[in-house]
Amino acid sequence: MKIVVLLKMVPDVVEELEIAPDGKSLDTTYLRMILNDSDNHALEEALLLKERHGGKVCLLAPDAPEVDDALFAALAKGADRAVKIAGIDAAEGTRAVVARIVQALSTADLLPADLILTGAQAIDDLDGLVAPLLAQTLRWSHLSVVNQVRFDASTGVTTVTKEFPGGLRAEFEIKLPAVLGIQSAEKPPRYVPVAKVRAAMKSLQIDSTTVPIAAGMPALEIQSMAKPSAAGHAEMLEGLPEAVAGKLCDVLAAHGLL
Amino acid sequence: MSGNIWVVAALCRGRLLDATYEAVALGRELAENLGTKLEVLLLGHELKDVLGTLGIADAVLCVEHAALADPVPEVHAHVVARLAGTRHPQAILVPQTNVTWELGSLVAGELGVPYVNSCTELRMVEQTLEAHTVLYGGKVEAIVRTKHAPSIFGLVSGVRAVEKGYADHAPATERITEVDVQPTSVQLRRYLEPEAGDIDISKEEVLVGVGRGIETRDNLEVSKELADVLGGAICGSRPVIDQGWLPLSRQVGKSGATVKPKLYIAAGISGAPEHVEGMKGSGLIIAINSDPQAPIFQVAHYGIVAKLLDVLPALTEAIRSRSRRGMKQYA
Amino acid sequence: MPDPTTFAYFGLPGYQALWLLTLLSFAVFGGRVLQHVRILARARPDPRWDHLGQRSLRVVTEVLFQRRLLDEPLIGIAHLLIFWSFVLFAATFFWGLLRGLIPTLPISYPDDVGSIALAMELFAVLGLAALGIAAVRRYVFTPVALERSRDATTILILIAVVLVSFLALSGFRVLTHPSEQAWRPVGGLLSNGLLAAGATREVGPKWYLGMWWLHMATVLGFLAYLPFSKHLHLLASPFAVFFSSLDARRLPQHSEGAARLPEFTWRELFSGLACAECGRCDRACPSFQSGLALDPKELIRKVKEAVIASERSAVADGYALLGEVSSDQVWACTTCAACMERCPVFNEHVPLLVEMRRALVLNGECPSRLQQVLLSLERYGNSFGQAPRARPKWCSSLNGWLKDARREPVDYLWFTGDYASYDPRVQPATRALARIFQRAGLNVGLLHEAEHNAGNDVRRVGEEGLFELLVEKNLAAFHSARFKRVLTADPHSYHALKHEYPPLNGSATVLHHTEVIDGLLQSGQLAVHHELLRRVTYHDPCYLGRYNGVYAAPRDVLHRIGAELVEMPRNRRNAYCCGAGGGRIWMEDTPVHKERPAEARVREAAQLPGVEMIVVSCPKDLVMFQDALKTTGLEHHLTVCEIAELVEGAVTP
């Protein structure tokens, strides 16, 4: 089974995010980038599939700060090859990025593949989700919010489980090749000891590929950015129990919880 | 004259999900704002039962076809895109539920039009649609505008109160049965019911967490009533579980479950790091504690300094009376 | 008296019979011992030939005088007596054996020498009395973790037979030659008894021969049985003690960990053979006592079983010890070292467990909560998963009084540690300490966000690579600062910085805050204005006490601020761990069968008359005991207080 995993670096929200003076973007002074969480789950699912059925896991990631660390960690976990797409600007829209990914898949010789796995979402998705757009472009089968992928080697059938509200799950049969948006892997992403990552850094390498910007795919323009208020300390509601209860009801209603 | 506002309904096994009503409520406001109509797009097979609560919309476009019976995203998206291509809506609102997750992107991709993810607010400003979206796990709010018609908007859950989008009558219904069904290589095989046993608190959308401030086991009843009116469950800090007042499966924190409900009410919980670790990702955190210095107030969004035996019953009562005023038989 | 070996039995001369028995016994014994040695020879080398003087001295105090055993006095003395009778009887046995095997040798039998006969009688009686005590303890008042095994019973009986057969022999000698009574008082008594019971002097020689053979045959049997029994420790313990680690804090150098037999060091495997199954480790172990999976005695027994099983199996090298020892057990250890402190044969449980943890971690197998912590330590340098820039937030209310040691030179570099910096329950104590330093006019600075977790517990959970990474990052931070000494309130950081880092800033001493405060009070830089005048007890943190022997400083401080210190029954090197160490505080703490270590400890403190406060000098203790007071319902009887908070109260005018 040949699997490509798309990985993406996103701002690390453990660090306090600051808005840049232009009011439209993040201040990068203290900004750190971290592997998007559900992409990490996609990687884990791919590794589990490889363990069960053999094959190769290749990683493809737009270049970004700290992406090398993430790629080496993934290689240390058992991925076979890592390629990064050089020269992508964070402000490019998702569709432009998807167009570049499609090109990179062939320039980096990653096709044919049976599966492309990526996270069902990223915390900086603004104008589209990668998995469905990619599937659409490649004309591959697709499902997102997936939390289990099973391949039956004897029948060649792939089944995919998707979680629906209330703990209900739906099981689909899907034809390969397919693009899957992984919500969570069957097991939490594995731990890779630092010694192994360091060994990978010494002995393995990351390939790089460049692809031209896809024309005619404008990104959404952000007018402004702001941090929601009330971070750091709760907004205190005061008054007699009945009054407080009333105010709380308003809060709940405003959040669509009533 | 601008086109209509569409809401794509989120259906799961023939039942409308709450997010649909939330989207309808927002769509209604937008339609008023623009002076156009709100239409709900209902895709499925044998859909009669669900029409009766969509009266807030001006019309329902009921697209029925055997191929639409199962939630296969690419099939649904293609139908929506085709319809939009002929009917020219101004905006298509898609609630971002797990059932409809891929829809917005797919429709926008097929039509080559803009898509805005995770919207919390939509309005008309200077002839353009302005959307508020949340980024970076809610740490930042961004405002984007789009002039393109149609534009597609994914809505986060809780954009409006469900009751505002809920009616006890059906609107005018247009049935569409001639649809262009795209062949697919994705087939629903079966549904897997959640396993029996105690509830899985990590899957609950509303949790009332109780700590040692609850004082006695009998007082748990008070928090249970609150959880019931909110349609959620109760859980606890470790001391409460240690006492045997709640089973281990209800423990939140480092030694228990990590939960991310939409609402977490921390009642009589001091906010020790081991507990906070398990619940800090919750959408809305409300803390009730008699100690104004309790660290839980540093993670909560709203705080109340009071005895929980005073506040919890009052809150339960207030919620009950509101829902009595609101929708009567919303089930 | 007839010579037992020149006398012929059914035509077979005695000495030939003795040769037969001896060869048989030695063959069985030697074969078994050789098997053991072969396995040890294949293990990882760990040469321990340094400090021969110190090692020999340890054999004297710990083997000849059995210092450690004496802290359980009754059985300690009993064991010492059995040991000394064993030594005496072993010596006389070989003497007698030599004489018996070569009857032409121009020497007498040992007990032909009067004074030796007297000594043997004396130790036989003492030994029997001690055996009686040991038997009553084992079978009547069985302590925790001591088994009534068939093996133990067999051994007790064999030793008793050896001693009793000698006394009987003595009796028959006196019966034959009443003149020997002078050197054989017990023999005299027995002989009188025999006469009174109607025996004649003529039966003496025959019974004497019988007893002699019984005695020698039992010892030879004992010898053959020994290497199959827990009493192998009789032979192994002197070696175990001689080759024990002179620095029990030492963890094996960076290794890939150990799971299969040859991956362990020979001394680690030897611990199984040296173990006396005395259960002292279990009785001290917080994991075992709280009902967690780990049982240190059982752990060592598994090592022994593995050694024995691998002797039998063809796949010796593949024998997986990890697996026989479950990962639950491996993760349950707090690395408190109480077991190692008490083990009479100086077994090293902690390095053994850490090696297994390393193997697990390298395989990516670690408890999920721990995994999250390791990830955040790697990324953010702290176990709280918070931003590095949030580290110095605790001191934002101190108006910038503390310096940034990277910007200006300081006398003391304060390495705060994760819990003291990030945990809201500990921050007040951290601020109290800062104000004490301010009052004393100390020139102190921090590394701010450049400080990373020191890695003490990272090492102990077996993530050696991450430990090295943290060391590198901290060393870079230390390099960017100018300071004379390093101080910390966290015993875990203290231990790592002091022993597991290369020398800081050339040779800066590392001090615990109790040591610094003690110095300030002593020199008068801090004056006590309000005596505390309360009865308190003090908990020794494992990494300050057992690991570093800092017992006096905190006690001095308490004394100087006027507190009345009442010791808990388990104090200093016997202190009972709070349960947080070795990375346990990072793992899930699910309900245990009995009581959590911290709960047992606060209960212990609550027993002390008039004591209302447990004083601690470790941030993790503060957290653990606060929690334990809640879960035990003792919070109205006891409070927990970090020592700095008490000192601040005392020195503030």
Ligand SMILES: Cc1cc2nc3c(=O)[nH]c(=O)nc-3n(C[C@H](O)[C@H](O)[C@H](O)COP(=O)(O)OP(=O)(O)OC[C@H]3O[C@@H](n4cnc5c(N)ncnc54)[C@H](O)[C@@H]3O)c2cc1C
């Ligand atoms: C290794 C380890 C693992 C742990 N794992 C977990 C875990 O998984 N989950 C967990 O929860 N804890 C865990 N703990 C325990 C944790 O440290 C805290 O002790 C615990 O969370 C405290 O629970 P609490 O907030 O209910 O109690 P408390 O800290 O005692 O807080 C009770 C709160 O109730 C308030 N209160 C009292 N009366 C009233 C009233 N009438 N009305 C309103 N408020 C009132 C008080 O002001 C106080 O703030 C762990 C601890 C350790 C050391």
Ligand code: SF4
């Ligand atoms: S170090 Fe402590 S917890 Fe670990 S085995 Fe020894 S006594 Fe038990």
Ligand code: SF4
């Ligand atoms: S390991 Fe040491 S303390 Fe434990 S039972 Fe064996 S000899 Fe005794």
